Amino acid sequence: MGKISTDFFDAAAGALFIPYWDFWSGEIGGLRRKELARLLECQWRDNTRHELSQVLGFAWYAHQHSPYYRERGPAPTTMEEFSKLPILTKDEIRAHGPAMFSDEFKPSELVQSKTGGSTGVALNVFCDRVCQQQRNAAALRGDLWSGWKLGETRGALWGNPPVPSGLKARARAHLFDRLVFLDTIEMSAASMDRFIELLLARNVRTLYGHAHSLYVFANHVALRGGAGLAIRSIISTSMILLPPERARIEQVFGCRVTDRYGCEEASLIASECERHEGLHVNSDHVYLEVLRPDGTPAAAGEEGAVVVTEYINHGQPLLRYAVGDVTVRLGRDCGCGRRRPLLERVIGRTADFLVKKDGALVAGVSLVERTLTAIPGLAQMQIIQDNVGELVINIVADDKFTDETERRLTAEMERAFGDVKVRINRGDKLQQEKNGKYRFAICRVATRYQEAAR
Numbered sequence: 001m002g003k004i005s006t007d008f009f010d011a012a013a014g015a016l017f018i019p020y021w022d023f024w025s026g027e028i029g030g031l032r033r034k035e036l037a038r039l040l041e042c043q044w045r046d047n048t049r050h051e052l053s054q055v056l057g058f059a060w061y062a063h064q065h066s067p068y069y070r071e072r073g074p075a076p077t078t079m080e081e082f083s084k085l086p087i088l089t090k091d092e093i094r095a096h097g098p099a100m101f102s103d104e105f106k107p108s109e110l111v112q113s114k115t116g117g118s119t120g121v122a123l124n125v126f127c128d129r130v131c132q133q134q135r136n137a138a139a140l141r142g143d144l145w146s147g148w149k150l151g152e153t154r155g156a157l158w159g160n161p162p163v164p165s166g167l168k169a170r171a172r173a174h175l176f177d178r179l180v181f182l183d184t185i186e187m188s189a190a191s192m193d194r195f196i197e198l199l200l201a202r203n204v205r206t207l208y209g210h211a212h213s214l215y216v217f218a219n220h221v222a223l224r225g226g227a228g229l230a231i232r233s234i235i236s237t238s239m240i241l242l243p244p245e246r247a248r249i250e251q252v253f254g255c256r257v258t259d260r261y262g263c264e265e266a267s268l269i270a271s272e273c274e275r276h277e278g279l280h281v282n283s284d285h286v287y288l289e290v291l292r293p294d295g296t297p298a299a300a301g302e303e304g305a306v307v308v309t310e311y312i313n314h315g316q317p318l319l320r321y322a323v324g325d326v327t328v329r330l331g332r333d334c335g336c337g338r339r340r341p342l343l344e345r346v347i348g349r350t351a352d353f354l355v356k357k358d359g360a361l362v363a364g365v366s367l368v369e370r371t372l373t374a375i376p377g378l379a380q381m382q383i384i385q386d387n388v389g390e391l392v393i394n395i396v397a398d399d400k401f402t403d404e405t406e407r408r409l410t411a412e413m414e415r416a417f418g419d420v421k422v423r424i425n426r427g428d429k430l431q432q433e434k435n436g437k438y439r440f441a442i443c444r445v446a447t448r449y450q451e452a453a454r
Helices: 003-024 031-042 048-065 090-100 129-146 167-177 189-201 211-223 243-253 364-374 403-417 448-453
Strands: 111-115 123-127 154-158 179-183 206-210 233-237 257-263 267-272 279-281 286-291 303-310 321-329 342-347 353-355 361-363 378-385 390-397 421-426 441-443
Touching: 031 129, 048 286, 048 303, 090 123, 090 321, 111 364, 123 129, 129 206, 129 233, 129 257, 129 267, 154 189, 154 211, 179 189, 189 211, 206 211, 211 233, 211 243, 211 361, 233 243, 243 257, 257 279, 257 321, 267 286, 267 303, 286 321, 353 364, 353 378, 353 441, 361 364, 364 378, 364 403, 364 441, 378 403, 390 403, 403 421
Parallel strands: 154 179, 154 206, 206 233, 233 257, 378 441, 390 421
Antiparallel strands: 111 123, 257 267, 267 279, 279 342, 286 303, 303 321, 321 342, 353 361, 378 390
């Protein structure tokens, strides 16, 4: 398919196929598109008063309709009272998740996500279908900020990409989702070369994916002399984007990287715009607090823990949820003119890539998440690689753990790495770092991409 043909099809997808699918194919009557239009229109106005009103209304809803919150007393009527509500932790969600569901929804009506998260701890979360479409709209707005245009095919660097089965799923993938994937579980030279061929064939100009996966791919493209790609926008998500990695990606592709921050539990939290002067908080959907260890608000420029209330999720309300990350809030506005609070950066660790015997790389974030979500019995896990061909896996088991869990875990590692020696250690907890988190993948083997980037 030539450039003119792909450009024409992209334009047709944006103007015809996607709006049609939004309205007629189970996407709640075009709600995603309506919400996107609202978000684009209101982003220039200060929404502080509206946001605080929404937060208090949402807290009232949670206390009226969720047994978990109803048992904890009356709903707050002021933001001062709201700020005194207990911080919600991942352990609380694991212990009481179904009790948080709204009584206005049947469990079967909620959309489930299971994530390994940045700390490698499995967690089930739910949202209602209206919330899901509103989340999708916010993500689309962030995509548009990057320079991507609705309907254009994107190249996605992601673990465990979906494989459509059936006519409707294949039609959706081709006409609506518009993605071509590089599975970050298998980032070999051959798989990345095949991905380059796909990008060229589809005239792809936007890349989307894990921060470090983009960095690895950029180094591979550099080794191929640019490979003839004409990328004009890049969206980095899911992992911390380190400044040296950002610089390398931008150098190789000749365009800016749009950094995005979110989590499975609350979806999009903040995103850069085209000015790249900080990350705009998605205050149209999320109320964000940045707190010191004593629970008081951190000042601008001061590090603090991320606590969010996604006030559009009525299916499983999460009030004052501690994401587990640390961020820095900016005390100024962005030059773009959008009236949304800014974050300077999100502080944390990037995932290490693990190395196969043939030199191919495996994204630790994807492997840990896939394993936690696929194999019952694993509450936490950490992979350590000191030598090629050897893996040490530290796990914390839950009540579903059996001998089969270990067998499946070993088989999963062998599937990803081929001939590999696996040693599994069970314990009550994993060793944490000073900030209270731990690295889910630790690789002490140098890669050719590290050498190429020097």
